[in-house]
Amino acid sequence: MKRFLPLMVTFFIGIIVISSEFIPHKPFSSINAGLENWFLIISGFAILLGQISLIKVNSNKVYIKAENWQYYLIGLISFGVMVLCGILWGTQDANGILGSHVDLSKWLGSKPFVYLFDNVYQHLSSTMFALLAFFIASAAYRAFIMRSFESNLLMIAAVVVMLGRTTIGTSFTAWLPQGWRFLHLPDVANFVMNYPTNAAQRAIMISAALGIVGSSLRILLGIERSYLGGGD
Amino acid sequence: MNVNKIITNLISLLLVLPFSLNAVSAFVAKDHPSDDGRAIDLAWNVPDEFTSVTIEKLDSTETWFALTKTASTVSDYVDNDGIEPGLNSQYRLIAKNPANGDSLMLSTQITSRAQWFNYKKSPLLFLLLLLSGAVIYYILSARRGKELFIRRINGLESMDEAVGRATEKGKPILFVPGIGDLDDIQTIAGLTILSQLAYKAATYNADLIVPVSKSMVLSTAREIVKEAYLKAGRPDAFNPDCVFYLTDDQFGYVAGIDGIMVREQPAANFFLGTFYAESLILAETGFGTGAMQTAGTAQPHQLPFFVVTCDYTLIGEELFAASAYLSKEPNQLGSLKGQDFGKLFIVLLIIIGSIMEMSGIHWLKNILMFE
Structure with a gap:
């Protein structure tokens, strides 16, 4: 049962x-x-x-003083402060149990919850997102190291697309006559993005959609039941 | 020959006659087909001498208000604003010719009805029934004992290697189910793999860390891991705090997991579920810690990042096939064979469709295009 x-x-x-x-x-x-x-x-x-x-x-x-326990304490304090600010003075659209506290809001420029959200949380979130730029560079470096036919192909395609999207890349082939326009770097870059890349992405999406149909059927028919916690 | 010509002319006349009559002046309202009764199609055909056509509707306060104004004398309009199924709607058309002062008014009314079947989605239903039929057929074949060949998926074969490595090094295994909630099938697919992974971890006595970003996923993942430990006969080894909630926020979640990776130095990382911009931040940090990494998602834009940074990547359908593949149960393997039939069918459809389009035959594309 x-x-x-x-x-x-x-x-x-x-x-x-x-x-x-x-x-x-x-x-x-x-x-x-x-x-x-x-x-x-x-x-x-x-x-x-x-x-x-x-x-x-x-x-x-914090209680067992685990390694780096101070960070967990900071996490708990941050959580508590945000919850308290929200409950006491409210969020952007809702008032807290102390009302909207106009004086405090005037001094901070906004409600305490909104102030912390805009000036602490948003910046921390942006910092994490900004790390992506450096990670893309290091990951791209590894991907473009020429060690096999596939990685060579990947590197050539990437260089063409990157150059095709920049002004300097455009100027490299700007001298080509109209009849040779298909070799113009922006056009080649667009071709790579519109056809091979699009085709590969659609193939993945079609196969994923079929996978979803299969998974859903397994779940609906009760064949796949590990999401319920166990097999039997 | 003459008889044929006469018959052809008669048929042409019969076909053209209704349109010819309409061409005099017509304003027709029709219930929008295959909908929930919340739209009405209006079509009009008035003589060319009129230069402006206004369509008006009677509202609940018995006031006429303009729906649209156009210079086109033959056109149509879909009214889907405030239409309720079963309620009568009244419309009138006012056509004017300022040059000679002529005007024309036509009115119509209709009661829209909700339909019991959306015929526009018939091709989708056909495809769904065909694919479901194939999956069920192969499941039944597998139940009857038919041998089914399933290709090797390296990313899933690596699970034993990852658990073994974690056990040898005495380091934990990190499983990240992504930032999707339980209403996302990718998250469910990831959690079904977690079930198998937790079972192996329990068997080999390796530690498991599962940080989650959604509360619903927390309770499900915790139950899955607990059951896996029970199944492995080691309920005492289960630590409920190994599955814990971090935050709903995308980058807060990433920051938390990155911290865990740097501090705990897991021997193996599994990223299986829904991932967006955080995929590379996670996988690149994991790469930096030297962990063996397996990732899987159906998000095409995140796959290149995983391919570059992870040892094994489950691409698209492989994520959904993982649970069936790992369980080795004939029932589940049969469903994978059904999916393969689906792929074959889609490939054939693409080839036939491409040939037909290049030949100028468009009916296949037209019947497969639905709203």
Whole structure:
């Protein structure tokens, strides 16, 4: 019964969702939106589980003085400060239990929660994103090391596309006559992006879509049940 | 010969007659086909002498308001604003010719109905039934004991190697299910692999770290790992805190995992699920720590990053095939064979479609194009 009931629910809900794709009549037309709302409601409750896990794991590390425990403490304090600011003075659109506290907001320029979000969180988030630029450079270096036919091909294609997207690259082939326009670097770059790259990406997407059909069927038919926690 | 000509002329006359009559002046409202009753198609055909055509609708306060104004005397319009199935809608057409002061008014009304089948999606239903039929057929074949050949997927074969390596080095295994929630099939595919990985980790007594970014994934992943430890006969070794929540934020999640990778130095990293801009930040940091890395996603734009930085990459469908492949159960392997049939069918469809398009025959493309 522990397995049977979830499997039956999965099967019926799956069939209803698939049917709603082809049946525009009520109640099928509105069932997807309803189910999405259910998911949001359940997610709302589950958020509490996440917060409890966060506090428990970090507190434990601080309590047993694990290596680098100070960082976990900073994490907990940051979490607490944001929650308190939100509860006491509210977020951007909602008031907190102390109201919007105009004086404090005037002094900071915005509500404390929004101030911390804009001036701390956003900058930290941008910093992490900015790391991508350096990682792309190091990853590209490794990818373009010429050690096989494929990596040579990759490097040539990458150089052509990069040059084709820059002004200097465009000027390299600007002197070519109109009849030889197909060798113009921006055109070659566009060709590489529009045909071989697009074709490969579509092939991946088609195969992934087939994989999704297979996976969904396995789940709907109850053949794949490891997402329920176990095989039997 | 003459008889044929007469019949042809008669057929042509019959076909043209309704349009000829319409050409005099016509304003028609039709229920929009294959919809939920929230759209009405309007079409009009008025003489060319009119230079402006206004379509008006009667609203709930019995006031006429303009829907559209055009100079086109033969045209159509889809009204999908505030239409309710079962409610009557009234329209009128006002055509004017300022040069001679002529005007024309035509009115029509209709009650829209929700349809029970969206015929525009018939090709999609046909493809779905065909692919599902193939998957079910091969599952049944496998159940009857038919031997099925499934090609080797190196990324999945590496799982034993990764767990063995982690065990030998006494370092943990890091599993990252991506930033998707449970409503994303890629996350579910990643979690089914986690089940197998946790079982192996429990068997070989290797530590597992599973940081997640969504609370729903947290409870599911924790239950999956717990069951895997139970299945391996080592429930005592299960540590519920090995699956923990970091943050919902994309880059906060990355920062947290990067910190774990640098501090804990896992022997093997698995990135299986939905990944966006964080893919390279994660995988490149993992590469820097010297961990053996396996990644898998169906996001085509992130795959190149994984290919460059990881030892093994599951590309697209391989991520979804992983659970079936690892379980070695005939039922599940049968479904993989069904997917292969789907691929063969799509390849044939692409080849036939390309040839037909190049030959100027467009019906295949037209029937496969739906809203």
